[in-house]
Amino acid sequence: MKELKMYQQPLHRDTGMLDVGSGPHLRIGDGLSTVHQRWLIALLPALLGSLYLFGFASLRVFGLTLLFALFFDLLAEKFAPSRDLSSNWSTVVLAIIFSFMLPVNAPWWLIGVGCFFMIIVGKKLFGGVGAYPAHPAALSIAILQLSWPARMDHTDALKGMDWQITLIEPLRLLKSIGSSAQEQYQLLDLFLGRQAAGSAEGLVFLILIGGLFLLFIREIQWQLPIGFLVGLMGSSFLFNLYDPNTFGSPLFYLLSGGTLFMGLFLITDHTTSPVNRTPMFIYGFIAGILLILIRGYSKHVDGIVFAVLLANLCSPLLDMMKPKVEGVENE
Amino acid sequence: MAPTLTFPKGGVHPPESKKLTENLAVEVMPLPAELEIILGQHIGAPCAATVAKRAEVSEGDLIGEVSKGLGVPLHAPASGKVKAVGNSGHPVRVSAPSVTITVDQEAPDKQYQPRDWQNDTSQELLKRVHDAGIIGIGGAGFPTHVKLKPPSDNPVDTLLLNGAECEPYITADHRAMLEMAPEIVEGAKILLKILGITNCVIGIENNKPDAIKMMTDAANGTAGDGFSITVQPLEVKYPQGSEKQLIQAITGRKVPAMALPSAVGVVVHNVSTTKAVYDAVVLEKPLVEKVVTISGKGINRPANLLVKVGTKLIDIVEFCGGVKPDLSRVVMGGPMMGFAVSDLNIPISKTTSSVLFLTDEEIDANPLSACIRCGWCLDACPMGLEPKEIGVFVEGNRAEDTEQFGVFECFECGSCAYVCPAKRPLVQFVRLAKMKAKRS
Numbered sequence: 186m187k188e189l190k191m192y193q194q195p196l197h198r199d200t201g202m203l204d205v206g207s208g209p210h211l212r213i214g215d216g217l218s219t220v221h222q223r224w225l226i227a228l229l230p231a232l233l234g235s236l237y238l239f240g241f242a243s244l245r246v247f248g249l250t251l252l253f254a255l256f257f258d259l260l261a262e263k264f265a266p267s268r269d270l271s272s273n274w275s276t277v278v279l280a281i282i283f284s285f286m287l288p289v290n291a292p293w294w295l296i297g298v299g300c301f302f303m304i305i306v307g308k309k310l311f312g313g314v315g316a317y318p319a320h321p322a323a324l325s326i327a328i329l330q331l332s333w334p335a336r337m338d339h340t341d342a343l344k345g346m347d348w349q350i351t352l353i354e355p356l357r358l359l360k361s362i363g364s365s366a367q368e369q370y371q372l373l374d375l376f377l378g379r380q381a382a383g384s385a386e387g388l389v390f391l392i393l394i395g396g397l398f399l400l401f402i403r404e405i406q407w408q409l410p411i412g413f414l415v416g417l418m419g420s421s422f423l424f425n426l427y428d429p430n431t432f433g434s435p436l437f438y439l440l441s442g443g444t445l446f447m448g449l450f451l452i453t454d455h456t457t458s459p460v461n462r463t464p465m466f467i468y469g470f471i472a473g474i475l476l477i478l479i480r481g482y483s484k485h486v487d488g489i490v491f492a493v494l495l496a497n498l499c500s501p502l503l504d505m506m507k508p509k510v511e512g513v514e515n516e
Numbered sequence: 517m518a519p520t521l522t523f524p525k526g527g528v529h530p531p532e533s534k535k536l537t538e539n540l541a542v543e544v545m546p547l548p549a550e551l552e553i554i555l556g557q558h559i560g561a562p563c564a565a566t567v568a569k570r571a572e573v574s575e576g577d578l579i580g581e582v583s584k585g586l587g588v589p590l591h592a593p594a595s596g597k598v599k600a601v602g603n604s605g606h607p608v609r610v611s612a613p614s615v616t617i618t619v620d621q622e623a624p625d626k627q628y629q630p631r632d633w634q635n636d637t638s639q640e641l642l643k644r645v646h647d648a649g650i651i652g653i654g655g656a657g658f659p660t661h662v663k664l665k666p667p668s669d670n671p672v673d674t675l676l677l678n679g680a681e682c683e684p685y686i687t688a689d690h691r692a693m694l695e696m697a698p699e700i701v702e703g704a705k706i707l708l709k710i711l712g713i714t715n716c717v718i719g720i721e722n723n724k725p726d727a728i729k730m731m732t733d734a735a736n737g738t739a740g741d742g743f744s745i746t747v748q749p750l751e752v753k754y755p756q757g758s759e760k761q762l763i764q765a766i767t768g769r770k771v772p773a774m775a776l777p778s779a780v781g782v783v784v785h786n787v788s789t790t791k792a793v794y795d796a797v798v799l800e801k802p803l804v805e806k807v808v809t810i811s812g813k814g815i816n817r818p819a820n821l822l823v824k825v826g827t828k829l830i831d832i833v834e835f836c837g838g839v840k841p842d843l844s845r846v847v848m849g850g851p852m853m854g855f856a857v858s859d860l861n862i863p864i865s866k867t868t869s870s871v872l873f874l875t876d877e878e879i880d881a882n883p884l885s886a887c888i889r890c891g892w893c894l895d896a897c898p899m900g901l902e903p904k905e906i907g908v909f910v911e912g913n914r915a916e917d918t919e920q921f922g923v924f925e926c927f928e929c930g931s932c933a934y935v936c937p938a939k940r941p942l943v944q945f946v947r948l949a950k951m952k953a954k955r956s
Contacts (some may be wrong), residue, residue, distance in 0.1 A: 204847055460891035
């Protein structure tokens with residue numbers, strides 16, 4: 186019998202056999218870190234825009250968030266190691282998404298508490314990437330908004346800014362003085378991000394560029410944002426007809442606050458959104474309607490995180506709509 | 517040229533890597549010193565050896581037969597002496613009963629003379645196909661004569677020849693179509709006569725324009741024989757060569773779940789199997805050799821080899837100039853559905869269409885992580901299943917509850933695991949689920 190070793194094969198040192206594995210032997214991509222890095226690229230335009238607009242203030246928010254989030258992630262890793270380190274990349278993405286919704290003057294302890302809830306409670310306690318039932322960043326922002334509403338006030342954060350626009354959150358003014366508030370804002374200003382909002386969520390134009398990038402590379406499916414758009418525009422149109430004093434116009438809702446950020450980055454999160462195509466559309470649709478309802482009838486100003494969390498809860502139910510197995514319908 | 521067709525749902529586009537061997541003509545590999553012929557090469561009951569140790573056999577002699585159940589006989593690929601009736605390495609079953617023949621290098625090559633088959637009845641033709649030991653050599657190994665006897669309540673009207681060869685690297689069918697087009701078309705006519713029909717479509721992916729042209733020319737040459745043989749170019753998409761996908765792409769008919777293609781009036785045969793039918797009927801030559809693609813960046817000389825069934829991988833490696841130091845995995849079959857082998861003393865069987873020597877840069881051995889519910893496996897699945905759910909259920913020890921996701925409809929093409937960003941071994945999960953789940 187011929188010796189295998191004469192061909193210098195990479196034999197396993199204990200068994201003297203070739204390496205085996207289950208097919209397919211070809212696979213695409215470099216794992217989950219690639220997925221998360223694509224999200225980071227998509228978040229980059231808004232991040233850079235925020236740094237340009239607010240300078241050190243937003244750098245401080247982003248830096249502190251990353252620091253705290255990675256600290257809590259590594260701490261959790263110490264006590265409950267996850268299977269791979271790609272979860273750290275997901276923490277980076279979550280941290281950036283979280284910091285986009287923070288006011289630029291958020292105190293350091295607020296960011297720390299937020300990161301604790303996001304990473305330890307929202308993500309790690311539920312089993313990490315792929316297992317958390319609610320979007321951790323949305324969950325954490327919701328907790329902060331309920332616990333320290335005054336600290337989460339974007340109007341207050343930007344009062345020192347020298348902008349030639351109305352420096353009150355559009356949705357806050359809408360809530361307090363009714364739909365006449367819309368006259369205070371130019372839609373173009375809102376679109377270009379010249380509005381009071383979180384550190385980067387209000388940079389509508391730059392958020393749109395990132396979201397279109399994700400859609401273009403098919404990282405996220407079009408059913409989610411389109412369903413969201415249909416739900417949001419449809420319901421706000423009807424509510425605007427029904428009660429024009431309380432509800433703004435569909436375009437005003439679309440361009441103010443974090444609406445687009447929610448539609449492109451929050452509800453499209455792989456883990457918390459449904460996996461099948463039709464449920465994706467319904468999920469986006471529900472999220473859109475919920476957002477208008479919350480903005481119209483609750484005390485919350487923007488309310489994107491509450492709409493996201495409520496939609497998250499529908500996701501497992503929606504996923505029970507299964508795709509058709511090929512050939513089965515012929516029976 | 518007719519427009520290209522494809523199946524509607526799912527599918528992936530892995531790198532083709534066919535450049536390595538697609539322009540290399542088929543070489544005849546010299547006889548190795550020893551052949552190990554595995555007795556259970558087809559789906560069904562394995563053969564029982566009909567020869568004893570130290571018996572003299574000559575090429576084409578019967579060495580194994582199935583007494584009961586589904587199966588085809590087995591023949592000696594070369595003249596020589598039976599060295600042992602024992603066990604051999606097997607890529608899936610680890611070890612399998614086999615007959616080992618010490619090849620007599622001095623024996624003269626057996627000559628085959630073409631004969632006229634036109635006067636044979638379809639029963640006689642069918643018997644020749646069975647007696648020559650022909651099975652689906654594209655990979656499945658299903659006895660061909662059984663597929664040629666469709667149940668009488670499902671009349672068949674179309675014969676499809678599968679020349680898609682959608683797996684990356686493999687070029688064996690491609691070369692067969694280029695070099696043996698007239699034989700394949702003649703084989704198609706034999707199959708049509710056995711089935712008693714006249715319509716045959718040859719499906720070929722359009723990354724093989726030369727093969728499409730050769731086969732079209734050969735098919736046009738038969739016009740006027742009363743048969744309608746046409747070539748249908750197909751879009752390059754994996755798994756185009758899967759039976760159900762091919763039928764839907766070409767005829768638009770959907771094969772019902774758990775049913776055979778004859779349920780929609782179609783019979784599918786691989787082009788190489790058709791060539792073997794030609795050999796069996798016209799040359800009276802049993803299936804003892806086949807074209808195998810030897811490819812991958814880990815072998816010094818990639819080739820398309822005509823090898824005897826039972827040739828061991830180690831002999832092929834030697835003939836192809838040895839392996840490179842960065843070889844990492846040896847795969848029998850395609851890179852998507854093939855099986856990695858743990859040593860090289862494993863023989864080629866009738867269903868081996870390629871042996872790939874893959875290096876570290878070609879394979880992906882990344883560890884798995886948790887499912888992130890991105891849903892890409894659902895988009896890739898050509899059968900509309902939910903691979904991620906099957907994986908999660910198997911990991912959660914609930915494999916027996918996976919029938920609801922259509923686990924038995926899965927033909928393990930590997931598209932889901934190919935696209936999975938979490939590198940989850942979804943095909944392995946499905947195989948585990950199939951073992952534990954019960955068919956309702």
